[in-house]
Amino acid sequence: MEATPAQVLISLDPPYRIADDATEFVFLGWAQVDDPAAPDVRMTVNGVEVPVRLGERPPNLHLYYKDVEALTFFQRVHLVDLLRAAPPPPEPFLLEVAVVSDGRSRVFEYAVSEAWLRRVYGRPVRARAIPPEPLQIRVTGAAAGEFHRTGRTTAEQIAGILARGGRPLDQHRRILDFGCGPGRVIDCVHDMHPQAELFGCDIDGEAIAWAAGALGEVADFRVNGLEPPLPFEDESFDLIYGISVFTHLPEDLQNAWLFELRRVLKPGGTLLTTKLDAAGYDYVPEPVKQAFARDGFVFWGEADITEGLPDVYRLAYHTDDYVRRVWGAYFDVLHIGSHDLNRTQDAVLMRRPRHALSWLPPKLRRRLHALKALAPA
Ligand SMILES: C[S@@+](CC[C@H](N)C(=O)[O-])C[C@H]1O[C@@H](n2cnc3c(N)ncnc32)[C@H](O)[C@@H]1O
Structure with a gap:
């Protein structure tokens, strides 16, 4: 939230x-x-x-x-x-x-x-289909009542970012909404691209149960654990998007999920996620902002808990540099936006590399990546 x-x-x-x-x-x-x-x-x-x-x-x-x-x-x-x-x-x-x-x-x-x-x-x-108010509040924060409207705007923003990245939404066939909640966005992605084969997954069993009942014709909904794996085969998807998920998880979980999302994404497939910039928000305490400026990433473990979700689900902030350095070890980072998704979030558009190195363990890839950055142009 x-x-x-x-x-x-x-x-x-x-x-x-x-x-x-x-x-x-x-x-x-x-x-x-x-x-x-x-x-x-x-x-x-x-x-x-x-x-x-x-x-x-x-x-x-x-x-x-x-x-x-x-x-x-x-x-x-x-x-x-x-x-x-x-x-x-x-x-x-x-x-x-x-x-x-x-x-x-x-x-x-x-x-x-x-x-x-x-x-x-x-x-x-x-x-x-509009979910019960507690499920709306769980994904959109305190204000309920604009569930579909904000989902539609987010889906349109996703489509715009994909198109500007060179591969429009309708060029992706199998699509996963990672952290879909009760289907706010996927319902609208279905409106925009009805030929797609859509899947949604989330740790929130209540949201998934509601979505499977109300939106069962739109997508195949699954519950997954807080930690990987996902219940999907290797190289299952052309596109995975995860809106406001990496903005809530600690770093070790994020890295585990980046590795897992790469596994289920096809080589050359697209990943679109979001991040938050801590600097612009008054409500973020000064020590959290300082850690963000120093390290490029901060997990604010004292942020409010969200009723119905695990305790570990709080707030996380990433700088652009951090995303290029750390997420760039798993994916090619194509675009980092600024407040271009979901009102306050920065879109991160990535592609799973096709080359053989993409299967090296992330630590080794990160080292190679760092060496590459040091190499003369
Ligand atoms: C802020 S909500 C956004 C929901 C949805 N993406 C949207 O934009 O409407 C974040 C969602 O991520 C889910 N989530 C958090 N950690 C997850 C994980 N490890 N795997 C799948 N879903 C996760 C939460 O349960 C929650 O539904």
Whole structure:
């Protein structure tokens, strides 16, 4: 979990599920306003504007946001009538509620079942699968409610980075999402490249059980251990991506996983992972930043634990130099980005070398790599 850089001060509760027998729903929240005497707060449900009623300043807001003005708002919406009157939805259906206040906006997603959609539309309509809120929070941090939206942005960013690296997403056939959680990204990768054979794996048995049930037609989901191996044969994949996984593991586990990912990747195959830069974040304590600047890598073992995941899952930071030096012993590093993935993370695009040396033990490869770096050009 990473801290979100800028708070969007609009909240809408509860951002999760519409009951199967619901015809109406009360949307209740609060929004930051520039001037409480002249607020401009609007709400749309799947693009259809609904008027909102504004109430008081939210109680206790000043405990969290000292200088912020905000107003509560609420609206009872007859969802069935509203959706029946609106243009037919794109499939898979997703209920998206946008709140706009003085130009600031947020979109909140609500899960609905296919039984509910059949009642609304009188015919079968596929629903976008949105996991229960605790599983969303486990992978995206404190803020739930934008699970699919952020997954889609991340998948688009992955596709952009692959294309700029010279091998677009649709040129990869067998693809593994390493550390897929409940399938936030893989669901959208499937939308973009439906011909791909997709696999997802994670240490989180609950997330995998949910994904296997809700997204079983999208990918083959497996649980793996905190340490290698993966339940796949050598050279199984054309592409492996792992979003926000190496940002959480200690160095010995990272090295073991780099070695393992190289084993299951085809020679010449693509690996895309992410890293974090400690320097830019106020919440990172000074000693952690100093270790990062000195060593190029730091594992912050006192960072908050994530409920539901092992204790060892904390925060890790890598400099570009470290990635080139250490990860470069396992893979050819093609690109290191800056805040180009998942809001705060740096994408690292790599390729498994085709040459014979790639099977030497990592320590020896690292030594050779260091010697190569010393050699005159
Ligand atoms: C921040 S979440 C990101 C999930 C997903 N990649 C996404 O972007 O939505 C990190 C994920 O990595 C998983 N993870 C951590 N260590 C792992 C490991 N050794 N093998 C597989 N998954 C791991 C966690 O369980 C968690 O689901």
